[in-house]
Amino acid sequence: MSTSHPFLSRPVLPLFIDGKWVQARSGETFDCVNPSTGALLTKVARGGAEDIDAAVTAARKAFNGDWRKLKPLDRQNLMHKVLAAIEERFEELALLETLDMGAPIARTSTFRRWIQLAFRFYASQAVQPRGTVFANSVPGEFMSYSLKQPLGVVGAIIPWNGPLITQLWSICPSLATGCTLVLKPAEEAPLSALMMAEILTQAGVPPGVINVVPGPGPTAGSALAAHMDVDRVTFTGSTATGRRIVEASASNLKRVSVELGGKSPDIVFADANLDAAAVGAAMGCFNNTGQVCYAGTRLLVERSIYGTFIEKVAAAGRALRVGDSLDPSTQLGPLASRAQLDRVANYFDVARAEGARFVSGGDRVGGPLANGYFVTPTVLADVHNDMRIAREEVFGPVLAAIPFDTEEEAIRLANDTSYGLAGALWSRDVGRVHRVTSELRVGMAWANCYGVTDPSVPMAGTRSSGYGVKGGPFHIDEYLTAKTVWLNTQ
Structure with a gap:
């Protein structure tokens, strides 16, 4: 092209x-x-x-x-x-x-x-x-x-x-x-x-x-x-x-x-459709090369499936074609600038220094793409929620996987952040879906999906993710001012 x-x-x-x-x-x-x-x-x-x-x-x-x-x-x-x-x-x-x-x-x-x-x-x-x-x-x-x-x-x-x-x-x-x-x-x-x-x-x-x-x-x-x-x-x-x-x-x-x-949590319970959840979690983080404000960059996984599930997510990431943005077969393009490339590369160093394990990625892409700002989709394991890689917004294709044991712990970890833009969970249990979405301190929550939006549906953030509504009829009100009129009809 x-x-x-x-x-x-x-x-x-x-x-x-x-x-x-x-x-x-x-x-x-x-x-x-x-x-x-x-x-x-x-x-x-x-x-x-x-x-x-x-x-x-x-x-x-x-x-x-x-x-x-x-x-x-x-x-x-x-x-x-x-x-x-x-x-x-x-x-x-x-x-x-x-x-x-x-x-x-x-x-x-x-x-x-x-x-x-x-x-x-x-x-x-x-x-x-x-x-x-x-x-x-x-x-x-x-x-x-x-x-x-x-x-x-x-x-x-x-x-x-x-x-x-x-x-x-x-x-x-x-x-x-x-x-x-x-x-x-x-x-x-x-x-x-x-x-x-x-x-x-x-x-x-x-x-x-x-x-x-x-x-x-x-x-x-x-x-x-x-x-x-x-x-x-x-x-x-x-x-x-x-x-x-x-x-x-x-x-x-x-x-x-x-x-x-945002540092949005994506919670996966053992009863979820794990194949669908793996693809959803990968794209929830890696879409647009991770440069999405509501990207699901903290993957919270029930401990009983932690090892096998993060391998599934890493495999889904490896399957994505990274390449020149003009190639119609490319699924992930470059980071948007040299400064952003340097930022993401620095977080690779931070993750290594903190003891995170690279399940996949963690590298710049060389060869014919060496002059561009490309990195590989990255999945990190052995991450704790107090690590910088789990608390700071990277704004790149970097997914930090954290294990949990109970529903209550998953909710606590999900909310243990200064941000509050979005979050998601994967489970076949409708009662659990309702309980967890009700407890997440976020402006937008997805269940058994990630990143679904429509301009007619409102979206907003909480806490350090900001305030104000986008989308839906509430959004229109932010562009209007109300005036009260009293009319004496006598």
């Missing part, structure tokens, strides 16, 4: 502000690299605080105009038109995501279905009734009711591990409610957000409704989080950075939602 892409024909890919391509005020650029090869893809304008301010100004101007007043049916029709435009260029988007962050083309090619589901669900929300009439006991003839109106300007700081999908968690509800948007994609993977802005504008989304400013987190991201004219900021990324985003957002007490790190 060709590595050329029509969207990368410019010498420098600019920022997108107020419906126009513009260079960064500083004139600075950064390199965008193909993680499968380490080769330069393009140069991108490096946005800073001044560019963020220009984007927020454009977003506020668009919000104060006719955009927020668009009729519900017109808004729904526009979203259907945008979806049609995305589908027309979907192959370009999928290829760009593969080149930019390394997800295999076999994976990004499946995103069409998810994009359809997202746009159709949020378009349906655009025409839902909003507001409530309240009974009141005030003497006289008073009517009391509430309105739900678009919140305003939304700043979205999106991660590098899946930007094509992640950005839609902000784009779709903004279009459905009448908010305007400033996207700040990560420097490691900014391309799909820039192309998406072009597609939306060509489909009829007015200038200023979507603005895209790639740039460093400490400058562009911090400026967006602290901006006094941003009404809501949403962030997906590490817990440490999330804390700084929350602190910066206090400038004007803007609304915040943060989806942060």
